[in-house]
Amino acid sequence: MNGKPLRDLIKSHRSIRRFLNKEVPQLIINDLIEHAKWAPSSHNVQSYSIICIRNKHTKEKLAELCGNQVYVKQCPVFFVFIMDFYRHAYLCKKHKFDFEVQETENLLIGAIDTALVAENFLLAARSYGLGGVMIGGIRNEAEEVAKLLKLPKWTLPIVGMCIGYPDQHPRQKPRLVTPAVYHEEYYRLEDLESNLDKYEKITERYYRERTKGKKTDGWGAQMCLYFSNKRREKLTGFIKRQGFDLR
Ligand SMILES: Cc1cc2nc3c(=O)[nH]c(=O)nc-3n(C[C@H](O)[C@H](O)[C@H](O)COP(=O)(O)O)c2cc1C
Structure with missing residues (x-):
């Protein structure tokens, strides 16, 4: 196996925030999902879901909720990567098991699973000549986002992602030595x-x-x-209301 093309792809990363006015075919998106799914998962819990958003009004609302980040509404397609323990809650209830998901550990597991899937997704997208940027701003108003996207209990929006064909080629941001x-x-x-x-x-x-x-x-x-300011202080309360007690 020649891993050079993959290494080059990984090493040529830069976030893309300006996109051509060109739709991303659904067939490509379907394939990105099939690649994203192959991320490793803690205990194979696979505690994530992905929501694909093309609707103009939903994107506009999300752009506002993400702190008025214009590229959220300007990108052809936006994704929200959700930490998702709803399926596990459903199964435990159905089969009459206790559902002990409250611990901080599960919050970490879910966030890690979701982040790994998101990075796989972005890499696969870039292999198609697409570009994108992750959007942590999706947690600015997590409760409003949850309402808009009809998220059930035991789920949290972890990161958003703008995807499209790049209309910019920014210089790479230097990484730590x-x-x-x-x-x-x-x-x-x-x-x-x-x-x-x-x-x-x-x-x-x-x-x-x-x-x-x-x-x-x-x-x-x-x-x-950055670290001299508090941020997203509402998040802890919302996380608890979604079923994670952080014990
Ligand atoms: C979890 C996560 C959340 C991010 N949230 C945002 C965001 O809300 N808005 C934004 O413009 N960029 C966001 N970014 C992109 C980072 O700003 C970017 O990755 C970083 O500055 C390094 O630049 P580069 O990706 O171009 O190398 C996010 C990246 C990650 C990994």
Whole structure:
């Protein structure tokens, strides 16, 4: 097996937020689902569902709920990847078993399963010449999204995804330098500072060039700003109401 084309596909990732006005054939979408399904799954629980949205009004509403992200309504097709334990609840009820899904562990299992399926889906889409971007903004107003998409209990929207034929080819965003993320045998703190400094310079240059000098903050400065704010505070209450007690 020659894995080079797959490695090239993985390594050429960039998020696409502008799309050609060209429909994505349903036959391709069907095939993407068939590939996404092959993600590994914790205990094979397969705790996800995928909702495909082409309806203009639904996309408009979702764009608003995702924090007015225009590409959610402009993309030809939008997907919502749902963490889904409804099927398991249904089976346990039908066969008169207790249904113990409340633990934080199950929330992690479901979120991981769903994320793996979403990444498989995006990679498969890119292999067809499509592009896309994941949309965490789908959790901004998770309860409203759940109402709009008629999500039952024991489900949560985890991530959205805009898909279409790319109308842009942005430069790739530099990733953390390898020694900052890769450790052998044990977690090494020794060179953290110098590695982060290196990455800061790389990303400062990247953003300066990309924005013609408007944005000069590197990754570290952006992360400080990001983590100095609370966000999505309503989510915990909604997660509990959906049946996950986080015990
Ligand atoms: C779980 C997840 C949620 C994301 N949510 C959003 C989002 O709501 N809006 C957006 O424009 N990009 C979103 N992104 C895309 C990231 O901003 C993007 O992947 C990151 O900046 C790296 O850029 P790249 O994908 O072009 O390499 C999300 C990515 C992931 C993995």
